[in-house]
Amino acid sequence: MQQLTNRAVQVNRSPMTFGERIYLPAILKGLKITLSHAVRKPVTTKYPEEKRPFSPVFRGLHVLNRDEEGRERCTACGLCALACPAEAITMEAAERKPGEENLYREEKYAAKYEINMLRCIFCGYCEDACPKDAVYLSETVMPANYTRRSFIYKKEDLLIPHPKKQDQAD
Numbered sequence: 001m002q003q004l005t006n007r008a009v010q011v012n013r014s015p016m017t018f019g020e021r022i023y024l025p026a027i028l029k030g031l032k033i034t035l036s037h038a039v040r041k042p043v044t045t046k047y048p049e050e051k052r053p054f055s056p057v058f059r060g061l062h063v064l065n066r067d068e069e070g071r072e073r074c075t076a077c078g079l080c081a082l083a084c085p086a087e088a089i090t091m092e093a094a095e096r097k098p099g100e101e102n103l104y105r106e107e108k109y110a111a112k113y114e115i116n117m118l119r120c121i122f123c124g125y126c127e128d129a130c131p132k133d134a135v136y137l138s139e140t141v142m143p144a145n146y147t148r149r150s151f152i153y154k155k156e157d158l159l160i161p162h163p164k165k166q167d168q169a170d
Helices: 024-038 079-083 125-129 163-169
Strands: 062-064 089-095 108-116 135-137
Touching (some): 079 089, 125 135
Antiparallel strands (some): 062 135, 089 108
């Protein structure tokens, strides 16, 4: 039969030597690798006592931002929900009523804003799509929980505390 390419290699079928048959060199080589790993410094982190440093581009829990006066920045435009590839964000818009100028920055605000963290892939597209810089991903690690319902964060869970009310409490 004619070969199609010149890449064919003949396999060496010579019988094994006595040292190869008792596998002693291979066992000693493996033992040497094992002992070299046993004397190295461990790479694990003792988590509660030590926290490992995160990357500067780490994306954690979502946060809804406020402006300097404590008003909500979100105008319920829906761009973050449209940009989300996992469809984890749902929102409902409402009109600001007279007398609520100190609560909401624009005429429209998010009456309902929810993020399903079980669906979220922490891509940061919602942060990039927001024209008002209302949503951003913090450096907080998402906590573990036992129920699925506790992974759906509502607007009250995501909003940062009011700066003026926090100053009064201090």
